[in-house]
Amino acid sequence: MTITVSEQAYNELFQEAEETTTYLTARDQSNQWDSICEYPPTLGQGLIRRIRLREGIWLSIYDYQLHDDLVIGGSDYFQEMGFSFFLQGEYSYDDMPHEAGQHLVCGSGNEAAAVRKEFTKLRFLQIDVGLQPGVLRSFMGNDSGELPPELQHLVHSPEQPSNWHLGTTTPVMQSIARQILQCPYQGISRRIDLESKALQLLALQVEQEIELHTERRTISPLKSGTLERIYYAREILLRHLDCPPSLSGLAQQVKLNEYTLKQGFHQVFGTTVFGYLHEYRLEQARQLLLAEDMKTSEVAQAVGFANRGYFAALFRAEIWTQPEGIPEAANK
Known part of the structure; x- marks a missing residue:
């Protein structure tokens, strides 16, 4: 509703x-x-x-x-x-x-x-x-x-x-x-x-x-067609968290050359293509760990971290700590 x-x-x-x-x-x-x-x-x-x-x-x-x-x-x-x-x-x-x-x-x-x-x-x-x-x-x-x-x-x-x-x-x-x-x-x-x-x-x-x-x-502003392809590239990445395409494969799908894709992506989102993907995976994993009753290994698989040991190390780091800035009543 x-x-x-x-x-x-x-x-x-x-x-x-x-x-x-x-x-x-x-x-x-x-x-x-x-x-x-x-x-x-x-x-x-x-x-x-x-x-x-x-x-x-x-x-x-x-x-x-x-x-x-x-x-x-x-x-x-x-x-x-x-x-x-x-x-x-x-x-x-x-x-x-x-x-x-x-x-x-x-x-x-x-x-x-x-x-x-x-x-x-x-x-x-x-x-x-x-x-x-x-x-x-x-x-x-x-x-x-x-x-x-x-x-x-x-x-x-x-x-x-x-x-x-x-x-x-x-x-x-x-x-x-x-x-x-x-x-x-x-x-x-x-x-x-x-x-x-x-x-x-x-x-x-x-x-x-x-x-x-x-x-x-x-930097020259991106043409509207190029900008649309940059956003389409991000959409493809986020639809395939578990198995994203290579940079060259992504460029082919959105019909841009690799250089234009890399430069345009950084211009629009302020980071590299796979830097953006990495940070998005981390944030989605953190939200799943807080909101769902899932094991760490299940979350790692859901967001596309093939290396479970690497993901477990991230999980133990500070960014995965339960927030304490608001009293516990807010988290119930």
Whole structure:
């Protein structure tokens, strides 16, 4: 079954849920920087944690499972600047899929109405790093506070349209996101540790933005036909996780030469063809291990890891650890 709600009704449900907010750090109202509230129970089960790190920087952690597929009718609103890292789950904006292994870069500005769809297939787990434009200017701006040309698209006034795009989350970004969820500290030590991790993610994201916009100036944009073939190549890879074609075989199937396929794939997804496949397999395996009652060997076979020993070593690594950034109640 699918539930459809308006943006206004959706926000009202969250306002009601926030009445149950629990502050985890101090009784002093002025020092309540770490809070947690229940996800609206009419829609699903889980928790939302909000952590104010310093003036202008905050973290949000979403961990929930929907009762039914959800469609949210959008309306125009002012979009704050921030970065969203999708660790688990699946949803779409205006039928553009957003999935685990991707991150969303949002510049500030007016966000036009869009229809958001969320799906019940998997538990939803996402980390947001939000910041005010002044923070970015303090780190990256010149003496006058002006940002480099490569970053100016991230800061718009409420009258200007916002700028957003999807990117591929690198293994280093994923590792830092997991460390945020598994932070072992409490009190002020926790706040310092989480702020350092948020700034690391910000640094990596800014570096990626600068590289991306530098490439756009130096690399000719792909023709529409070539772009379609690049996406078709990815579709073929993901349909054949257990036995993907060779690079030459994939190039033949999508009717591109190997050089164009390699260059175009890296230009669109920010990684190599088989680097993308490897990271996708890891993420699918992690989701299966968390969501299904399957043995490690069965998961390895399902996602195409022929070397069981190699997969077992990955399983024992940190990225497979059960997240602990949200209390256990959210995982039931």
